[in-house]
Amino acid sequence: MxxxxxxxxxxxxxxxxxxxxxxxxxxxxxxxxxxxxxxxxxxxxxxxxxxxxxxxxxxxxxxxxxxxxxxxxxAHPRVTEAVRHELDRGSNFARPSILELEAAERFLATVPTAEMVKFAKNGSDVTTAAVRLARAATGRPRVAICADHPFFSTDDWFIGTTPMDAGIPAAITDLTVSFPYGDLAATEELLTHHRGEIACLVLEPAGHAEPAPGYLAGLRELADRHGCVLIFDEMITGLRWSEAGAQGLYGVVPDLSTFGKALGNGFAVSALAGRRDLMERGGLRHPEDRVFLLSTTHGAETHALAAAMAVQTTYVEEGxxxxxxxxxxxxxxxxxxxxxxxxxxxxxxxxxxxxxxxxxxxxxxxxxxxxxxxxxxxxxxxxxxxxxxxxxxxxxxxxxxxxxxxxxxxxxxxxxxxxxxxxxxxxxxxxxxxxxxxxxx
Missing domain, CATH: 3.90.1150.10 (Aspartate Aminotransferase, domain 1)
Structure with a gap:
């Protein structure tokens, strides 16, 4: 036409x-x-x-x-069938559904580099939760984000760094600094300049270009040496790079990672996953100050969790x-x-x-x-x-x-x-x- x-x-x-x-x-x-x-x-x-x-x-x-x-x-038939099965059984209860256990087991079997997982509805919430955990665990205020990746969250700590920063106090934006993707020397210089202040490094593990050999491993070593938390935003790379995300493909394990997008095939579900000692800071079985991690009314709706399980099963079984x-x-x-x-x-x-x-x-x-x-x-x-x-x-x-x-x-x-x-x-x-x-x- x-x-x-x-x-x-x-x-x-x-x-x-x-x-x-x-x-x-x-x-x-x-x-x-x-x-x-x-x-x-x-x-x-x-x-x-x-x-x-x-x-x-x-x-x-x-x-x-x-x-x-x-x-x-x-309207993928395997996903819609799983969702329909739950719709007549109720979607939200006063206590956890058994699907919360089954979905966690399914996710951790698919992403074995993580030890615990918590579900929510969108990527912004789980990525902000990861940042909050990192700040609580390290006692540090600053967040370092990769400058070459376009989006991490709708929350103030990130949006304040964009041109759409109206309504966000400078005091919050000033706590977010940035590092260039692929440049370990510049990242180390940033960590040294803000020594003892940076709680976490937040980045997509891969973008439009593949990470250079040794880059992600080098970033892992830098995070360990400077005592900060390494967070992989796997919203895009999760499932699309491999069933276990970029971390599964490249063999570098972050402390925390966040998933969404492909996880639900259009249904609203996201996930925060990572090390048990960090994740448990938002739980009930630790002696430290409690972290208000993720507490969402609709975070574990049964139909969305059923969709996520069906998606992961389809990815694995059908390649x-x-x-x-x-x-x-x-x-x-x-x-x-x-x-x-x-x-x-x-x-x-x-x-x-x-x-x-x-x-x-x-x-x-x-x-x-x-x-x-x-x-x-x-x-x-x-x-x-x-x-x-x-x-x-x-x-x-x-x-x-x-x-x-x-x-x-x-x-x-x-x-x-x-x-x-x-x-x-x-x-x-x-x-x-x-x-x-x-x-x-």
Whole structure:
């Protein structure tokens, strides 16, 4: 379909209604309509497998489903069956459900590097809980976060370091410092400069580039030598890198780690896991001051725990991590070939681990460009591809990938015209897409 003929009147009307009732028009900033070309932000009706349908009736091949959370595809039968089984049995009681025990056993069997686990509903809560544990265990106030990783929590200790720091006292932000990924010397310099003050190092163990040999082990040694807690944020790497996360793949054991996203295949469940002596500080069997760790009314709803167990069983029994990598490699090869064939191989770049692909849109000078991203997204949408990233789900088929590659080729043909003109503006259809973290709306 020609992009000029591609209209979403019902989605546009629904977006207007959403903005009137919901701040930002969505419940996650990364899902906001400012992340999409003007008037081309689909509002979703439903999804199945690797496909979603918008309220205008259009079907898309979808990538990055649920901000990377739906890695098995929408309405996966094994997961929905497990959830349905619990729905008629009650979801929340005055005492722990037996599923809390079963889910903990299942998780710790899948991630054997951890000794205890506690479940919650979202990644921010468990990552903040890890920080609180580290501060309690060390008696230190400062938190060191990896500067190269985009997001750790909605809580003040992290958000205060972003351009969206309105409402957060400087006294809190000042307690968070940063270190560069992959640079052990700079991290040691930071730890030495703030000697005895840093409670923990918080990072994603891997990102769009693989960790250099020895880096994670070196970070482990630095944390031990300086007496701070090593925290791996495995929201993205958990399950996608391997069933046991990046720590299972690279063989470096953190003190604490946090999981979410793929863990529930779209259902709300997250996990804080780690060393028994640290985790028990939030329990009842230790002599130290108690840590208010995680105490959430809905943290262990039975249907969400059932979903998590079904997801982990599916990953292990069906080799899902390997399938995600194989699908990602197939997609990346097709996209790169299509882009090179249209003369945009140096401008539309596919990056990242095969199970977690993103794309970069570069201008005529090789610099990241929101304008060219807008052009690219418009053409993908018109080609029936909803792709804020190229993060795959295991539900993708060869036909889905072929459709995606065709849409990329069509987008790159227009991209080449814009590069030759030195100005993508005529192909944007309105304002460019915006970065999530910015000071003004």
């Amino acid at each position: 020609d992009v000029d003929d591609f209209q979403l009147p019902r989605s546009r009307a629904a977006n207007e209604r959403l903005h009137a009732l919901v701040p930002g028009g969505a419940h996650t900033y990364a899902k906001g309509d400012d992340q999409y070309p003007e008037n081309l932000a689909p509002v979703i009706s439903h999804g199945r497998g690797a496909h979603v349908w918008d309220v205008d009736g259009n079907r898309y091949v979808e990538y990055g489903s649920g901000l990377r959370s739906v890695s098995l595809g929408h 899902i991590s390997a399938r995600l990598h194989a699908l990602g490699e197939q997609l990346a090869a097709g996209v790169r070939e299509a882009s090179a064939g249209m003369g945009t191989g140096e401008h539309v770049a596919v990056r990242g681990r095969a199970s977690n692909l993103v794309f970069a849109t570069l201008d005529e000078h090789g610099q990241p460009s929101q304008e060219y991203r807008t052009l690219f997204l418009r053409r993908l949408l018109a080609g029936g591809v909803l792709a804020p990233s190229f993060v795959v789900s295991s539900a993708l088929t060869d036909d889905d990938i072929a459709q995606t590659v065709d849409a990329v080729a069509a987008a790159c043909a227009v991209y080449r015209k814009a590069l030759d003109a030195g100005d993508p503006t005529p192909w944007l259809g309105g304002r460019p897409v915006k970065p999530v973290f910015r000071r003004r709306a």
